Amino acid sequence: xxxxxxxxxxxxxxxxxxxxxxxAQEPESLYEPMRYAVNIGGKRIRPILxxxxxxxxxxxxxxxxxxxxxxxxxxxxxxxxxDIMDDDDLRRNQQTVHVKWDLSTGVLSxxxxxxxxxxxxxxxxxxxxDKIIKVFTDGLLEVCEGxxxxxxxxxxxxxxxxxxxSMINNKTAALLAVPSRIGALCxxxxxxxxxxxxxxxxxxxxxxxxQDDLLDIAGDEALFGKTYGSDVSEGKKTYLYILARxxxxxxxxxxxxxxxxxxxxxxxxLIKVKKLYEKYGIIQKAEDEAAKYIKQAEKIIRSVPAExxxxxxIEFTKWMLKRKY
Amino acid sequence: xxxxxxxxxxxxxxxxxxxxxxxAQEPESLYEPMRYAVNIGGKRIRPILxxxxxxxxxxxxxxxxxxxxxxxxxxxxxxxxxDIMDDDDLRRNQQTVHVKWDLSTGVLSxxxxxxxxxxxxxxxxxxxxDKIIKVFTDGLLEVCEGxxxxxxxxxxxxxxxxxxxSMINNKTAALLAVPSRIGALCxxxxxxxxxxxxxxxxxxxxxxxxQDDLLDIAGDEALFGKTYGSDVSEGKKTYLYILARxxxxxxxxxxxxxxxxxxxxxxxxLIKVKKLYEKYGIIQKAEDEAAKYIKQAEKIIRSVPAExxxxxxIEFTKWMLKRKY
Numbered sequence: 001x002x003x004x005x006x007x008x009x010x011x012x013x014x015x016x017x018x019x020x021x022x023x024a025q026e027p028e029s030l031y032e033p034m035r036y037a038v039n040i041g042g043k044r045i046r047p048i049l050x051x052x053x054x055x056x057x058x059x060x061x062x063x064x065x066x067x068x069x070x071x072x073x074x075x076x077x078x079x080x081x082x083d084i085m086d087d088d089d090l091r092r093n094q095q096t097v098h099v100k101w102d103l104s105t106g107v108l109s110x111x112x113x114x115x116x117x118x119x120x121x122x123x124x125x126x127x128x129x130d131k132i133i134k135v136f137t138d139g140l141l142e143v144c145e146g147x148x149x150x151x152x153x154x155x156x157x158x159x160x161x162x163x164x165x166s167m168i169n170n171k172t173a174a175l176l177a178v179p180s181r182i183g184a185l186c187x188x189x190x191x192x193x194x195x196x197x198x199x200x201x202x203x204x205x206x207x208x209x210x211q212d213d214l215l216d217i218a219g220d221e222a223l224f225g226k227t228y229g230s231d232v233s234e235g236k237k238t239y240l241y242i243l244a245r246x247x248x249x250x251x252x253x254x255x256x257x258x259x260x261x262x263x264x265x266x267x268x269x270l271i272k273v274k275k276l277y278e279k280y281g282i283i284q285k286a287e288d289e290a291a292k293y294i295k296q297a298e299k300i301i302r303s304v305p306a307e308x309x310x311x312x313x314i315e316f317t318k319w320m321l322k323r324k325y
Numbered sequence: 326x327x328x329x330x331x332x333x334x335x336x337x338x339x340x341x342x343x344x345x346x347x348x349a350q351e352p353e354s355l356y357e358p359m360r361y362a363v364n365i366g367g368k369r370i371r372p373i374l375x376x377x378x379x380x381x382x383x384x385x386x387x388x389x390x391x392x393x394x395x396x397x398x399x400x401x402x403x404x405x406x407x408d409i410m411d412d413d414d415l416r417r418n419q420q421t422v423h424v425k426w427d428l429s430t431g432v433l434s435x436x437x438x439x440x441x442x443x444x445x446x447x448x449x450x451x452x453x454x455d456k457i458i459k460v461f462t463d464g465l466l467e468v469c470e471g472x473x474x475x476x477x478x479x480x481x482x483x484x485x486x487x488x489x490x491s492m493i494n495n496k497t498a499a500l501l502a503v504p505s506r507i508g509a510l511c512x513x514x515x516x517x518x519x520x521x522x523x524x525x526x527x528x529x530x531x532x533x534x535x536q537d538d539l540l541d542i543a544g545d546e547a548l549f550g551k552t553y554g555s556d557v558s559e560g561k562k563t564y565l566y567i568l569a570r571x572x573x574x575x576x577x578x579x580x581x582x583x584x585x586x587x588x589x590x591x592x593x594x595l596i597k598v599k600k601l602y603e604k605y606g607i608i609q610k611a612e613d614e615a616a617k618y619i620k621q622a623e624k625i626i627r628s629v630p631a632e633x634x635x636x637x638x639i640e641f642t643k644w645m646l647k648r649k650y
Binding site for chain 2: 026027029030081084085104105107110112116118119122129134137138140141145147148151
């Protein structure tokens with residue numbers, strides 16, 4: 001079976017289970033926006049990843065539903081609050097919660113989703129429940145730290161590559177490491193393999209985020225739903241932006257600065273930025289950096305003891321990171 | 326020893342322990358506002374209550390620090406986000422987080438505090454840890470529900486007394502029931518006593534909230550730090566407000582409506598509202614309602630089996646509810 005079909009099946013199952021969490025709860029003014037935010041869609045890669053690790057490490061049941069859903073809810077919570085902090089109007093072409101309703105509703109429904117995440121997390125007891133709750137909680141705090149760094153970077157022009165990688169490690173990679181570890185913990189995998197699951201999740205997350213940065217401007221926009229170069233016109237401190245500040249001549253930086261962060265930047269302006277990125281080998285550097293983490297992830301998979309079947313994790317990794325740039 | 330002195334000692338110990346949670350963590354942009362919000366003070370009644378139930382039900386250790394601190398953090402988290410939702414500039418005469426910093430910082434540091442609350446909650450293992458985490462999580466979601474109802478009520482003029490009591494049961498009483506239950510659970514009290522602890526916390530919370538509503542306008546303002554009648558000038562849907570809508574004649578309601586929710590209401594306007602409240606026996610009704618819950622709490626204490634020493638809980642209850650009105 002084509003892996004995309006398999007992913008679609010997982011997604012369907014997860015979406016149904018997520019919907020099932022919302023029954024006739026009151027007050028509507030809380031649960032309606034919570035439901036909206038959770039059902040707004042998304043790739044559901046975190047719960048899928050949790051399930052893959054669970055099965056790979058021979059979890060005894062057919063699936064590991066609740067902890068997987070809890071991680072997805074945690075992710076959804078961060079999106080609702082991030083959208084407030086970043087003042088984003090749209091997510092997946094739908095109005096964000098604080099725009100569709102109001103600020104209070106955005107704040108409160110985010111809080112409601114994080115409570116629900118914990119409730120779902122503890123619904124089923126596992127031998128490693130203590131560790132699972134700790135991993136989940138540490139992940140939540142780490143994501144807050146990552147978001148704080150991201151906000152700090154908005155007003156700084158001297159962010160180093162190292163700082164950037166550290167930030168996306170907190171903000172993005174943590175939430176891929178959490179489901180990987182939780183899947184392994186639910187399966188009662190030995191500690192060494194739980195560590196391995198975490199390392200895989202982080203490598204995957206870093207590769208994924210740098211690819212995402214690249215896709216904004218280097219990708220074939222037809223393949224990608226976002227507006228071309230929106231990271232550039234919003235002046236977002238991506239990996240490419242940070243390299244630009246470090247590598248460009250004063251003259252080119254002046255051109256770059258006139259476009260980056262300019263909401264009215266035209267398409268030809270954005271292509272000018274792309275050309276500048278190419279001139280300084282920035283696109284190549286970012287591709288190399290992403291490739292480094294892809295290789296790391298692959299190496300980690302190869303280090304899994306032979307008694308475990310890694311074939312699905314290999315397929316998943318390919319599927320996750322296959323996107324062209 | 327005077328119970329106020331005892332409370333002061335508890336408070337000091339709790340404040341030191343809370344400060345101890347914040348060491349040299351980074352990023353500053355996250356931990357500094359979190360520390361500020363937690364150190365802004367407060368009565369610390371929730372962790373004190375947790376300790377009282379723990380000792381009363383013969384917990385084996387000297388104290389029950391971490392779960393008690395976790396509940397205080399949970400409370401602080403709700404304050405940070407409520408201040409955003411209510412657009413309040415001041416809390417305990419200090420700038421609120423989203424005013425001192427900005428909206429993003431308010432949202433994010435609230436999220437950070439709730440993560441920290443869970444981290445502290447699970448720091449120490451108890452026999453009943455599973456139940457403790459469940460009580461804590463259900464409390465978090467219940468408070469979100471209460472806040473949602475409170476926000477809904479802002480735009481409704483037909484809120485019934487029953488609905489109001491239900492709302493403060495969710496929003497205020499839940500966060501007194503949670504530490505009571507957690508204290509009992511940490512002490513490994515039998516289920517029937519854990520239920521009793523919850524009921525006590527809820528009765529205390531309801532009495533406390535109605536007293537708080539009364540203090541706004543009926544209290545001797547010199548005894549109370551808040552601006553006289555601020556609930557009235559803000560048009561807050563308190564127990565008194567709800568009774569006013571129900572009981573006043575059309576004419577008096579017209580006068581009432583010209584003052585309630587009028588930010589520029591003068592002192593004599595506010596006294597006019599107080600006189601209207603008195604005319605309709607609203608102050609008395611609210612006092613009776615508070616007294617009902619105080620009696621409930623006292624009855625619950627008397628129902629505690631004789632093998633447990635309830636003397637401190639009695640003292641605490643008196644101290645909590647002694648405030649004049």
